[in-house]
Structure formats: structure tokens, C-alpha cells
Amino acid sequence: MSIKRETLVKLEENFLFAVVRGKSEDDGYEISKATYEGGIKNIEVTFSTPNADKVISRLAAEFAGTDMVIGAGTVMDDITARIAILAGSKFIVSPHFDPAISTICNRYTIPYLPGCGSVTEIANAMATGVEVAKVFPGGILGAGFIKDVHGPIPQVELMPSGGVNLENMATWVNNGAWGVGVGSALTKDVAEKGYQAVTETARTFADRYKEIRSGN
Numbered sequence: 001m002s003i004k005r006e007t008l009v010k011l012e013e014n015f016l017f018a019v020v021r022g023k024s025e026d027d028g029y030e031i032s033k034a035t036y037e038g039g040i041k042n043i044e045v046t047f048s049t050p051n052a053d054k055v056i057s058r059l060a061a062e063f064a065g066t067d068m069v070i071g072a073g074t075v076m077d078d079i080t081a082r083i084a085i086l087a088g089s090k091f092i093v094s095p096h097f098d099p100a101i102s103t104i105c106n107r108y109t110i111p112y113l114p115g116c117g118s119v120t121e122i123a124n125a126m127a128t129g130v131e132v133a134k135v136f137p138g139g140i141l142g143a144g145f146i147k148d149v150h151g152p153i154p155q156v157e158l159m160p161s162g163g164v165n166l167e168n169m170a171t172w173v174n175n176g177a178w179g180v181g182v183g184s185a186l187t188k189d190v191a192e193k194g195y196q197a198v199t200e201t202a203r204t205f206a207d208r209y210k211e212i213r214s215g216n
Contacts, residue, residue, distance in 0.1 A: 004109045007090050008131060010069050011111070012157075012178055014041040016205055019073055019161060019183035025051040032059055034195040035186060036068050038202025044093055044181065046073035047080055053087040060088030078104040085110055093161075093181075095136055097121050102128040113159060117141060119149060122156055132157040132178055139163020143175040150176055166204065170212045 001009075011017075018035040020043060022028025028049035036043060045055050052072065059070050071091035072084035078100035081092050085108050092105050097114035105112035106129050115136035116122045122133050135141055138160030146158045160172055161181030172180055182205055189197035 002109060004111055007069065008111050010067075011042055011091060011132075014067075014069065015179050015209055016040045017042040017044050017071075017159070017161070017179055017181040018186060018202065019181045020045045020049065020055075021183065021187075022049040022055065025049070025054055028052065028055040029058055030195050031187060031190075031198055034198035035202045036063070038199040038204075039206030040182070040202045041067050042069050042071065042179070044071045044073040044091075045089075047076070047084070048074050053083050056084060056087040056089055075101060077101065081105060081112075082108075093134060095134075097125045097130075097133075099124075099128050102130060115161070119153065122149060122153065122158075126153075126156055132159055134158075134181070135160040135177075137162040138172075138181075143168065143171045143177070146172070146175045146177055166208050169205075169208055173209075173212050 018040045020028055020031050022031055028045055032043045045052050049055060056070055069090050070088055072089040073093040075081050075084060075092050075094045081101045081104045091111045093113045094101055095115040097116055102112050112130055113132050113134045114125050116125055116133040125133055135145055135158050139162045157178035159179040160177055164180045164182055165185060186198050186201050
């Protein structure tokens with residue numbers, strides 16, 4: 001099994017992706033740690049976080065040998081993708097599809113999950129080796145988008161980001177989501193309750209996913 005395939009298998013098993021948008025380097029680091037402690041293992045550190053590459057390298061060093069899978073989000077170009085990969089990212093996510101990012105990820109055997117909002121974008125991404133596309137913006141496209149795309153293109157995996165919450169997660173799962181990205185919901189109570197609130201919210205999402213998989 002290739003390195004890329006091994007990573008994709010781990011990401012799919014974990015299912016939940018924490019989309020981390022820190023206000024500072026330390027904030028991004030603490031949110032990531034707190035999320036992992038709550039049971040979400042796929043950590044997507046966005047490059048809207050100051051010094052995101054340093055956050056990634058710190059996490060990669062501290063959590064080496066664990067089941068945390070560290071990646072980078074809001075990657076806008078191939079240069080940023082390479083910086084993220086060299087810092088320790090095991091997957092790359094962008095809000096759009098960029099063939100240059102796909103090329104650099106293929107070079108390093110790193111999964112690339114580009115944001116796609118149409119069948120044309122998905123097909124173009126697949127032509128460069130993309131296996132999983134991010135459904136973005138998920139809140140606008142809706143869970144039915146996944147089922148509709150899987151009609152003509154069943155071989156592509158789709159992961160929504162944006163608009164996923166505890167109430168509609170089951171709908172996304174039942175429509176065939178490969179994974180889901182959870183963002184602002186994780187940090188909504190940080191100002192009032194601190195990072196422990198992130199851990200508690202992450203645990204709530206992790207528990208809800210287990211319930212869905214068990215049929216509840």
C-alpha cells in the first residue's frame with residue numbers, strides 16, 4: 001500500500017476533520033491539542049492561522065507516533081503546499097482546485113483534497129490524481145450534492161466542509177460523505193470557557209459520529 005493510500009485510509013477511518021483557524025500560532029496549537037484530546041484525530045491547520053507551518057511542525061514533533069493525522073488547510077498555491085508538507089503535513093486541503101498544488105502533492109505522495117462545487121471541477125481534479133474532493137461550501141451545496149454526484153461518478157470520495165453540525169451530521173453520512181470538516185463550532189465557547197470547551201465540543205462530535213455509525 002502506498003504512503004498516500006495509507007494516509008487516506010487513516011483519514012477515512014477517523015472521519016472527522018478539525019478545521020483549525022487560530023488567532024495566533026499558540027492559539028492554533030492549543031486548539032489542535034484540545035481537539036485531539038476530545039477525540040478528533042484529523043487536524044487540519046489552516047494557513048489563515050499565523051505561522052501555520054510552525055503550528056504544524058510543533059504538532060508533528062509532539063504527536064509523532066500517535067494516531068493524530070496532521071494536515072494543512074486554506075492552501076492557496078503550490079509554494080504554500082510545499083512549505084506545509086516540509087513542516088510535517090500529511091494531507092493538503094484548499095478551498096479551490098489548483099493543478100499546481102495537485103502536482104506538488106503527487107510529487108510528495110501526499111493526498112490533496114481540493115474544494116469543488118461542481119461536477120466539472122471534480123472531474124478536472126480527478127484527472128490530476130485527486131481521489132477525495134472537498135464539497136465546498138458545504139452549507140450551500142447541501143448533503144444531496146454528494147448523492148447526486150455519486151450517481152454519475154461513484155468512484156470519487158467527497159468530504160463536506162462548512163455547514164456541518166451535530167444536527168445534520170447523520171444526513172451527510174447517510175448521503176455518502178467520506179468525512180466531514182468541523183470548524184467554527186469547535187471554538188465558539190473558547191472566549192468564555194477556554195480550551196477545555198474545545199475538548200468538550202470535539203468529544204460531543206466524536207460521540208455523535210459513533211452513535212450514527214451504530215445506527216442511533
